[in-house]
Amino acid sequence: MVQRATNYYDGLFVRLIGDGVSQRIAVERVGTAYLDGKPSPVGKKKLTKKERDGLFWSSDVVRCCPPDAWGAEAMSLALARYLGQEPVTADRLVTRVAREAPEALIRAVRHSGLVLNPNSPRRAELDQAASECEAVAELCRVLDLFARAHRERVAALEAHKAQLAGLSVFDVLIYASLYAFEVLVPKDFTGKLPAPRSGADVQVAWDALSDLLAWKLAGASGSSLKLTDDSIGRSIARHLRPVLFESGTTSTGEAFRYLSAFHALMDAQVELNEFISRSADAFSYDDGIRFERSGDRLEIVEVDPAARAAWQRDGLKLERLHGYWFHRAVDTYVEQVAADPATWMIGRTENAEANRVAWLRSLQAQLRLREAYGVADEVTSDSGETVDLFRALLSLDLMSAFFLRDFLAAFAERVDASGDWIVALQRLAMDGLRDGLQNRMPLTWSSRDSKVSNITGWTVTKSEPAGNPRMASAILDFWTYDMVATAERLQRNEPGLQPHLFERPVLKFGASLVQLPWVVGVQNNSAAAINNLRRLGARRGQARDEARRIEAGLARLMETRGFKTLLNWKPPRDLDDPGEVDLIATLGQHLFVIEVKSTFMRRSQRDAWLHSTTTLRKAGQQLRRKVEAVSVAMASDPELRALLDLTEDRAPTRHHGWIADTSIECDHKRFAGFLKVSVEELLIALRDDRHLLNDPEGLLAGNYREDQSGEADTSRSAWTLYPDGFSAERFIEVIETEAVWDLRDRTQHRPSPQ
Structure with a gap:
């Protein structure tokens, strides 16, 4: 009784009832307080999540919750939160709700994510509650089918991972790049058009690669992630050169076996991800459908077409907004050119059209960030340096234009001429060597100093005609994904956000930087900038x-x-x-x-x-x-x-x-x-x-x-x-x-x- 008398949630309930609030509304407000993380800290005392969960689920408010209250928003979400955690147990709670409010329990189970956590003690409680209601028992059978399907896909993925366990992160990126030019890179576009936004299939592949990258980083040694010219050379000699330049010889067997294994690994990762997004997450978060069991199979039944259509309609809105800001950028560009025709002139004359499109894309992103997201003309990078936002955007758009024209479009031309993707890549690489010793490999690498030097030319202004190396360095940091830092965080099991490949497309391996032309050349740089600042940088002081x-x-x-x-x-x-x-x-x-x-x-x-x-x-x-x-x-x-x-x-x-x-x-x-x-x-x-x-x-x-x-x-x-x-x-x-x-x-x- 002492614990209950001092329980924050019970005290709040008593105060609300004393103020004349009805029991139903009082329960809803107590549930809302729990969801909002109350009680608030007093001085330096702050409840842990486990302590807060323990207080709430041991309260009289929960113990005496009326059956109809579980269907209201706050208590439904609270119940989903209970089912999604493991440290705190509320004795016979699930059984009671299964008996008194089974529909509320079923909805909470869906929203809890329990579908992919069959070993949770909450899953055992649900099995025990199945005897109270046939609908809950049927839900358990559906969850069993999901669990079996998930296990099968995870087992298949782990088996394919074992085939590539000995490869370094850089080795895997080599095979990912070969895979991309074989499977993902369009074979029928020219470099004259604005960079196309990545399609759904491409995005699925990028997401799968991000997951595989996290897997390799979690087991990588710090020394293997600090690339040198020697280590890069050894990887290229073992894994890339045999595919591109020694095809058909006896020395290529290992490389082609690894490439075949990587194909299988990507297929397995995509299959798992698609199962999670299209089945498990749809089960959990798409209220427009329900899953019905037919023997050992699950079938999707649409119950709310309007809810499903809303999700698709929001996607169409994003596409139209992309066009809206591009038209706004064109108007701004015309005004700038009228005021000063030399404003945007950068790079070689033969690249003027591509550079003009890059300038427009940068204006497009800057206008959107400024007006819709409130981002200032200068932002701070992770290194603490101030970055000119437009120059940062322009640098990435110029990278995209370069990779689109000199890698992807050039590759497409050579595929058209040869009919063979390997021959096309070989010719692309050889032509790059003949044209000033330029790197035209499926992935590129350089020293940080070299990259800063290249970007400095894109920071030229009237006041700084030679460019600004310090700004170039800050811009580079703004777009950099640090492999060593991410690996250390993963290996310490610390929470944190992993960048998507398009959000920070410069991969940092110590003093060496790696880029993937097949990502940078077609990615949506406006979305990259927004998420760089608002997802990865949400805790910035700005x-x-x-x-x-x-x-x-x-x-x-x-x-x-x-x-x-x-x-x-x-x-x-x-x-x-x-x-x-x-x-x-x-x-x-x-x-x-x-x-x-x-x-x-x-x-x-x-x-x-x-x-x-x-x-x-x-x-x-x-x-x-x-x-x-x-x-x-x-x-x-x-x-x-x-x-x-x-x-x-x-x-x-x-x-x-x-x-x-x-x-x-x-x-x-x-x-x-x-x-x-x-x-x-x-x-x-x-x-x-x-x-x-x-x-x-x-x-x-x-x-x-x-x-x-x-x-x-x-x-x-x-x-x-x-x-x-x-x-x-x-x-x-x-x-x-x-x-x-x-x-x-x-x-x-x-x-x-x-």
């Missing part, structure tokens, strides 16, 4: 300032539309402290309270679900308190009204709360009743330039003609979101009906000329 700049940018745009805005207002603090309000805006009878969240670009349903149930769920709770605080203050605080140029008899009567998030996931869903909308959608709606989402001048489709830009301008009246002029009412309608994304507008292009 992140807070970036969020403030997003808020300020939205405020400026709203003010151009007649809104009166107020940033970062702090309401009076009470027991339910709402915290700082990011943005308040008023126009006519409408008041907007906007909560801004800045995160990264996700690629999986698991990541999207976690974002929904953590960041966005909490944002909804925060916004509820903030809207209430602003509404109360609007009626009683003359100082707040004065800041918004309002009088007591001219206060807004219609209040709106929106969550503005940099990510596209869960777009237009509601959290605690409040609409979640992307920052970019708000920007486009306020700028009224949604026509740029539809490639109006055919730049991306390859249909551009110089004489059609004027026609595109004159047709903008047909695309405006505000044909009767801007108003708060129409702005709300535009956002709530997703008018920015109206696909019907896409039919208004001029058809491509025949």
